[in-house]
Structure formats: structure tokens, C-alpha cells
Amino acid sequence: DLPAHVRIHEVGARDGLQNEKSVVPTEVKAEFVHRLATAGLRTIEATSFVHPKWVPQLADAEQLFPMLGDLKGVALPVLVPNERGLDRALALGAHRIAVFASATESFAKANLNRTVDESLAMFEPVVARAKADRAHVRGYLSMCFGDPWEGAVPVHQVVRVAKALIDMGCDELSLGDTIGVATPAHVQTLLAELNEEGVPTSAIGVHFHDTYGQALSNTLAALQHGVSTVDASAGGLGGCPYAKSATGNLATEDLVWMLQGLGIDTGVDLGLLTATSVWMAGQLGRPSPSRTVRALSHQ
Ligand code: HMG
Ligand code: MG
Numbered sequence: 001d002l003p004a005h006v007r008i009h010e011v012g013a014r015d016g017l018q019n020e021k022s023v024v025p026t027e028v029k030a031e032f033v034h035r036l037a038t039a040g041l042r043t044i045e046a047t048s049f050v051h052p053k054w055v056p057q058l059a060d061a062e063q064l065f066p067m068l069g070d071l072k073g074v075a076l077p078v079l080v081p082n083e084r085g086l087d088r089a090l091a092l093g094a095h096r097i098a099v100f101a102s103a104t105e106s107f108a109k110a111n112l113n114r115t116v117d118e119s120l121a122m123f124e125p126v127v128a129r130a131k132a133d134r135a136h137v138r139g140y141l142s143m144c145f146g147d148p149w150e151g152a153v154p155v156h157q158v159v160r161v162a163k164a165l166i167d168m169g170c171d172e173l174s175l176g177d178t179i180g181v182a183t184p185a186h187v188q189t190l191l192a193e194l195n196e197e198g199v200p201t202s203a204i205g206v207h208f209h210d211t212y213g214q215a216l217s218n219t220l221a222a223l224q225h226g227v228s229t230v231d232a233s234a235g236g237l238g239g240c241p242y243a244k245s246a247t248g249n250l251a252t253e254d255l256v257w258m259l260q261g262l263g264i265d266t267g268v269d270l271g272l273l274t275a276t277s278v279w280m281a282g283q284l285g286r287p288s289p290s291r292t293v294r295a296l297s298h299q
Helices: 012-019 024-038 061-069 083-091 105-112 116-132 153-167 184-196 217-222 252-261 270-284 291-297
Strands: 005-011 094-103 136-142 172-177 204-208 229-232
Touching: 005 252, 012 024, 012 116, 024 061, 024 116, 024 270, 061 116, 083 116, 094 116, 094 153, 105 116, 116 136, 116 153, 136 153, 153 172, 153 184, 172 229, 184 217, 204 217, 217 229, 217 252, 229 252, 252 270, 252 291, 270 291
Parallel strands: 005 229, 094 136, 136 172, 172 204, 204 229
Antiparallel strands: none
């Protein structure tokens, strides 16, 4: 059975812009987030409080976040890797944070300069303090299907880290196919195994990158399993600077087009969203890779 409603977790301003060669001006980012909200998105990941040298594209988090203060009724989660990041986020009044773990050692090292267990130890006080502050905590889990250094990732390895994040107190998980190699049967196998190990589908979101053009098929497989939180990025922006083979996320327009066809409510105005991605593509100086954006805008 497909869910009646899908919550889209929009990641264009974070996952999208973290991967751009050029640094987008803060005012443009603020306008981007406002336009996404006007298009009807209600969960818009705003930025990351990571080390500015690791992700210079998002080094303006302190300037950007307060510019979004007028967005009532819009959840604005931010990425936080450690207590230093949490301090910065809480100081600005953020009340939805996300930690980001890896299912593989190679990516934990590349992205966090830690082993998997060291990064879990780094997140523990972050999650505990955030929960004590009554913040909502998302736990990203990267490389759930394949890893650029290690190849296919065994399901049990993913389940171990997923359970650790839930046991730590994360309110929800986001299963990342960071390099976009997943296929639908693999998605359903992982979801079934997580359920088997006590992680309910209601606590699971999916985060697909579209490298092999499978993001939408994988999303449908997850919806058929009962998943109702789907990450996507406007115009298909995205990637990860610490995983070279990662391309853009599932485009929000492609997702909304499919969900509309399935009669699933999202609250998103596809025309306004497409116009936003066309405008952003203009800012970035290249066309959106989203097929739906191209079809609807004759780009
Ligand atoms: P490190 O070099 O090990 O840092 O990096 P450290 O803990 O040794 O600290 C070194 C210095 O950095 C210290 O300063 C800290 O205060 C400072 P010093 O005492 O030397 O003057 N520092 C900070 N400054 C500001 N903000 C902070 C911060 N933390 C430390 N938060 C670290 C470790 C985790 C910081 C680093 O590896 C990092 O920032 N990594 C972030 C990488 C990243 O953002 N990647 C992209 C997001 S993940 C993703 O895209 C995947 C996802 O989309 C899902 C998917 O697709 O799979 C979510
Ligand atoms: Mg990602």
C-alpha cells in the first residue's frame, strides 16, 4: 500500500549547494530557501554547521540562518557533526538538527576524519544535548548500498550503524545512497532487514542520488514498503565533495511529478518549484539536470 501523504525533505540548499564549485552568495541562498517555501515545501534543510574549511560553500551558515527567521511553519533542519557544530546551531535557535554517520569505514574517514565507531562516539553527546534541548534529531546514514572505495555494502553493516543511531536517540533515520548505485530490490531488502531488527518504517526516510537514473524507481520501491519521508533536491542539485562519484540528488520536481500521478499529496506547487529551479540554474550558470524541470520549462 502506498502512503496517502509524503513528506518531502528538501535538501537543495544544503546537499545541492555544498557541492557547487562556486560559492553561492548568501542572499541568493536565502532567496532560494524562501522560494522553496513559497512553492509549498515544509521541511527545507538550510545549511551545515561543519568545519568551514571542510565545506567552504556553507561557511556562511551564521549569516544565512538568521535570514530565514521569518519562515513560520517551515522546518529548517541543519547538519551538525559535533558539539562545536551543535553550539553554533543552538546559539542561532535551530531546533532541528541532523548528525551524519557512515555505514563504511572509508567514507567515515573521508567525510568525518574518524572511524565509524569514533564518529558514533562524537555524535552521542550531540544527540543527547539536542534531545535535552527538545530538538528534533535526524540521523543520516551514508553509503547504505555501495561505497566508492569498498564496493557493495553488506546489509548487516548498515543495520548495525542504523540501530546505533536509533539507540542513541535519533528521531528519524535517512538512508543515504550517497553515490546513487542502489536498485529497488536492494532497497526493499534493506528496509525489511531494518524492520526485522526493530527499526520501524515510520522512523525511516530515504535519500537517493541519481547517478544511475534509479532514484525514482528506488523511491517507488520504498513507498511500496510504506516509507513516507523522501529526501529530494530542487532541480536535482547535489552530491558530496568527499565522495567523488556522487552526483545530484533525486530532483524534487521528478518526485512531485510521480507523486501527483500516484494521487499522493505533497502540498507542493510544481509550477512554482520549477520556476525556482530554473532561476537557480541561472544563478549557477548551467541547466538543471532534472528531466521534469526541462520538460516543464522547455529548457
Ligand atoms: P577534524 O579536522 O577532525 O576536526 O574534522 P577536529 O575535531 O580535530 O577539530 C579541529 C578544529 O576544527 C578545532 O579548532 C575545532 O574547534 C574546529 P582548533 O581547536 O584547532 O582551533 N571545528 C569546528 N569549527 C567550526 N564548526 C565545527 C567544527 N568542528 C571542529 N563544526 C569534522 C572533523 C567533523 C569537523 C570535519 O570532518 C567536518 O566538518 N566534516 C564535514 C564534512 C561534510 O560536511 N560533508 C558533507 C555532508 S555529508 C553528506 O553530504 C551525505 C548526506 O547527504 C547523505 C548521503 O548522501 O549519503 C548527508
Ligand atoms: Mg546526500
